[in-house]
Amino acid sequence: MSLPLFPLNAVLFPGCVLDLQIFExxxxxxxxxxxxxxxxFGVVCITEGSETGDVPDGFSMIGCExxxxxxxxxxxxxxxxxxVGARRFRVKDFSTQRDNLLVGxxxxxxxxxxxxxxxEDDDLVALLAALAEHPMVAALNMGLTASGQHSLANQLAYLLPFTEEDKIELLEIEDAEQRLDAIQDLLDEMQGDMQA
Structure with missing residues (x-):
């Protein structure tokens, strides 16, 4: 399957909303x-280089439509x-068109x-509800209600201030329960760093 790729300094997750300004x-x-x-089109996270100009030096091989x-x-x-994020995908190969558009x-x-x-998901559900009240999150109109572990994991992984590298790893985890466990581990690390 051929898919145009849009490298960004962001990781999109299924069911999550992203606002973009297009000028190139x-x-x-x-x-x-x-x-x-x-x-x-496919959103892939830039790992080296910048969003504008030429093709970035490096980007994640896992992304979200x-x-x-x-x-x-x-x-x-x-x-x-x-x-809005749809299906996850893995880039097997890619080429650059004449106009510098990446196609995967x-x-x-x-x-x-x-x-x-x-x-055991109650604390994370409460965290999502708290995030939904933030004005920047509310502006996305994502309708933040978790219909199950999968949507809860996607929304938290997308909205929480984890590093792009952590978000890429979370996007790779298929099992919702494992992804929620990984999110909890990252939250525990953040809390430990704040207390240190």
Missing amino acids: ARYLDMIGRCMKQGEG ARVTDFQKQDNGLLGIRV DVEWLDDPQEQPLQE
Whole structure:
């Protein structure tokens, strides 16, 4: 499966919302094509290099498909789009087009069935509810309610201030319970660092 790739300093998760400002010709063309064809594009996290200009020196080989849900011209004249994360994928190979657009040969990763929330998830559910009240999070209109362990894990991994490297590792974990355990471990580390 061939998928246009958009390297960003961010990690997108399934079911999560991301607002982007588009100004480079290669991405304006890509968004136009995706919207005409009703298709998505792939968000991959930059590991070396920058978001603008040439192809970054390094990016994650695991990413998340982004589907455009809304768009508008911004006050600054740029195109603003809102995307929602769909399927996860792994980049098997990639090439760079003449306009510097990256195109990946990707394989879709199976997303496990939603698992019901357990009693031990209560603290993390409460944390998600607290995050939902933050004005920046509320502005995303993600409808932050966890329908199960999978959506809880995706939303927390996306919203919490973990490093991009940690988020890439979380995106790779298929099992929702394991991802929630990994999130809890990262939270415990953060708390330990704050107390030190």
